[in-house]
Amino acid sequence: MLNTGKSESNLIESELGKLYAIWLREFKVFLREKSRLIASTFTPLLWLFVVGAGFGSTAGNLDTINFAGGNSSGISGIDYQKFIFPGIVGMSVIFSSVFFGSYVIWDRKFDFLKSVMVAPISRTTIFVGKAFGGMTNSLLQAAILLVIGLLIGVNYNTISILSIIAIILLLSFGLTSLGLILGSFIESLEGFQLIVSFVVFPLYFLSGALFPLKNLPFWLSILTTLDPATYGVDALRSAMLGITGKYPFGTDIAILFLSVISIGVVGIFSFRRMKAI
Amino acid sequence: MISVKNLVKKYANITALDNLNVDINDNEIFGLVGPNGAGKTTLIHILATLIKPTSGTAVVNGYDITRSPSKVRSSIGIVFQAPSSDDMLTGYENLKLHSFLYSVPSNIREERISEVLDLVGLTDRKEHQVKKYSGGMRRRLEIARGLLHKPDVIFLDEPTLGLDPRSREIMWKYIERLVREEKISIILTTHYMDEADFLCDRIGIIDKGRIIALDTPSELKANLGSEIIKLVPTINDGKNSESITLLNGKNYYGIVEELLGKFDFVKNVEMDDHENETLVIYVKNARQNLPTILRELDNNGIKISSVDFKSPTLNDVFLKYAGRDITTIEDHAEGGFVERYAQYGKK
Numbered sequence: 118m119l120n121t122g123k124s125e126s127n128l129i130e131s132e133l134g135k136l137y138a139i140w141l142r143e144f145k146v147f148l149r150e151k152s153r154l155i156a157s158t159f160t161p162l163l164w165l166f167v168v169g170a171g172f173g174s175t176a177g178n179l180d181t182i183n184f185a186g187g188n189s190s191g192i193s194g195i196d197y198q199k200f201i202f203p204g205i206v207g208m209s210v211i212f213s214s215v216f217f218g219s220y221v222i223w224d225r226k227f228d229f230l231k232s233v234m235v236a237p238i239s240r241t242t243i244f245v246g247k248a249f250g251g252m253t254n255s256l257l258q259a260a261i262l263l264v265i266g267l268l269i270g271v272n273y274n275t276i277s278i279l280s281i282i283a284i285i286l287l288l289s290f291g292l293t294s295l296g297l298i299l300g301s302f303i304e305s306l307e308g309f310q311l312i313v314s315f316v317v318f319p320l321y322f323l324s325g326a327l328f329p330l331k332n333l334p335f336w337l338s339i340l341t342t343l344d345p346a347t348y349g350v351d352a353l354r355s356a357m358l359g360i361t362g363k364y365p366f367g368t369d370i371a372i373l374f375l376s377v378i379s380i381g382v383v384g385i386f387s388f389r390r391m392k393a394i
Numbered sequence: 395m396i397s398v399k400n401l402v403k404k405y406a407n408i409t410a411l412d413n414l415n416v417d418i419n420d421n422e423i424f425g426l427v428g429p430n431g432a433g434k435t436t437l438i439h440i441l442a443t444l445i446k447p448t449s450g451t452a453v454v455n456g457y458d459i460t461r462s463p464s465k466v467r468s469s470i471g472i473v474f475q476a477p478s479s480d481d482m483l484t485g486y487e488n489l490k491l492h493s494f495l496y497s498v499p500s501n502i503r504e505e506r507i508s509e510v511l512d513l514v515g516l517t518d519r520k521e522h523q524v525k526k527y528s529g530g531m532r533r534r535l536e537i538a539r540g541l542l543h544k545p546d547v548i549f550l551d552e553p554t555l556g557l558d559p560r561s562r563e564i565m566w567k568y569i570e571r572l573v574r575e576e577k578i579s580i581i582l583t584t585h586y587m588d589e590a591d592f593l594c595d596r597i598g599i600i601d602k603g604r605i606i607a608l609d610t611p612s613e614l615k616a617n618l619g620s621e622i623i624k625l626v627p628t629i630n631d632g633k634n635s636e637s638i639t640l641l642n643g644k645n646y647y648g649i650v651e652e653l654l655g656k657f658d659f660v661k662n663v664e665m666d667d668h669e670n671e672t673l674v675i676y677v678k679n680a681r682q683n684l685p686t687i688l689r690e691l692d693n694n695g696i697k698i699s700s701v702d703f704k705s706p707t708l709n710d711v712f713l714k715y716a717g718r719d720i721t722t723i724e725d726h727a728e729g730g731f732v733e734r735y736a737q738y739g740k741k
Contacts, residue, residue: 134497145487146483150482237468237496392445394439
């Protein structure tokens with residue numbers, strides 16, 4: 118053994134090294150799987166330009182719909198495409214983060230996970246390293262969309278960019294954790310796809326990505342309140358379009374933070390009890 | 395080094411390890427030999443703390459596997475049956491990843507990676523993605539990875555499973571070199587008897603979750619009686635073939651046993667399990683004594699239609715202790731993503 122008699126600080130340093138290694142591996146694989154990147158960017162663009170432009174042209178003629186909720190902010194005239202843009206960014210984060218969990222299943226099938234678990238590394242570190250990897254992936258994919266946002270007239274400044282990044286990281290930590298939790302006990306990719314479609318689509322559709330949260334039927338507004346992604350999308354909308362969403366920005370962040378941390382804790386627990394083989 | 399005590403592993407309906415005891419010494423190549431499903435891999439997984447035993451325990455490098463799994467892990471290297479490196483990373487990147495996981499100090503990290511790459515002969519391919527490696531190269535990369543942190547013991551689970559004969563030979567060469575240069579213990583599982591014979595200092599024959607024989611390969615073989623003569627006799631009594639049919643029964647076997655039993659060099663006479671007409675005679679120094687045996691049988695009217703003799707192999711050892719042949723085992727397909735994906739679908 119090379120490492121015997123280590124001091125406390127060295128232990129922390131080496132655990133951070135392990136965290137870095139796990140993260141770096143996820144990041145490198147992400148960069149090399151170009152098809153994954155292209156495919157996951159394509160779908161949000163379809164939503165933005167086909168649904169956004171198509172539905173927007175109809176909605177634009179209906180003067181009664183005020184997407185910006187202009188009565189409070191005083192800003193009206195935000196078209197549908199611009200309105201759903203934060204939602205589409207949110208969608209990209211939701212999908213890429215939760216689907217990231219499926220790589221746990223790949224890792225297990227190809228024994229890579231076993232090789233990591235037989236190393237002297239804590240399950241918590243594996244979980245956090247993977248979660249950071251998923252967050253990085255989601256952020257990079259969202260970044261592509263943010264650039265495209267400039268084309269449809271979304272403007273950023275330093276503060277809005279920083280808050281957008283922070284929101285995306287928070288949201289993706291929670292949803293990557295959710296994906297990892299699912300990946301920790303689902304054994305087949307088919308099973309993962311199935312369960313994920315029961316999770317991802319409700320998360321997306323209930324988040325208010327595609328419609329304003331005001332004036333919803335009671336049952337629907339309850340469901341949207343229960344969706345943690347709602348607060349992420351709402352916060353993104355505030356940060357990107359400079360309007361007040363359904364909730365004040367601070368409330369969004371606080372609720373998002375709490376729900377994300379709770380999912381993360383469950384995630385660590387689920388990795389600890391995950392079988393190595 | 396490794397001391398296994400009363401180890402039991404039960405799954406819902408099978409007992410994978412049945413009160414297994416074994417001690418493995420420092421600096422030896424210890425072979426766990428047995429058919430698929432004998433419990434070899436289960437034993438290795440338990441020793442590597444990947445699964446927990448139902449009861450019993452083991453001490454690996456001074457650490458109890460149930461009480462200090464993390465210390466056990468730091469002190470061992472393990473090479474799984476199926477290569478477990480990341481296809482998308484290069485050989486070098488895989489090693490670097492694991493050098494972090496095993497806390498190889500940063501000042502010697504690169505040096506250590508070069509050393510192990512050199513040891514397994516992959517230095518010139520280190521910048522290639524693992525998905526472009528052959529099956530043999532993947533195995534060697536796994537071995538390199540297992541050695542990164544200078545473990546005291548390395549487990550090799552079926553190190554040549556699915557490799558072509560040439561790759562197997564190369565792998566054997568590297569394993570031998572490993573012991574010479576790294577001075578560590580190797581515990582390997584195999585169902586290839588020639589592999590165990592060639593590489594191992596001691597062999598534990600494992601069947602149905604128990605060690606049924608444990609010794610050096612040469613001792614195990616010597617205990618059988620040094621050599622094996624197989625012959626197919628017929629009786630020349632001048633009559634028709636009916637008498638030959640009669641001879642396939644036990645009486646005939648008894649006659650031969652009686653005839654040959656008086657010789658010191660004949661250890662045992664048995665009927666072949668598979669071919670009823672064949673007799674298996676365990677003798678010392680078959681080369682010299684074969685003529686005597688043939689003469690003796692001939693003088694008593696027993697003609698030999700064919701003769702074969704060979705030195706015993708570990709296969710014969712297994713046959714003797716387990717009471718059956720090591721059944722032919724299908725090798726798993728090895729190779730790239732597509733093959734592994736196809737396999738994954740079948741699981």
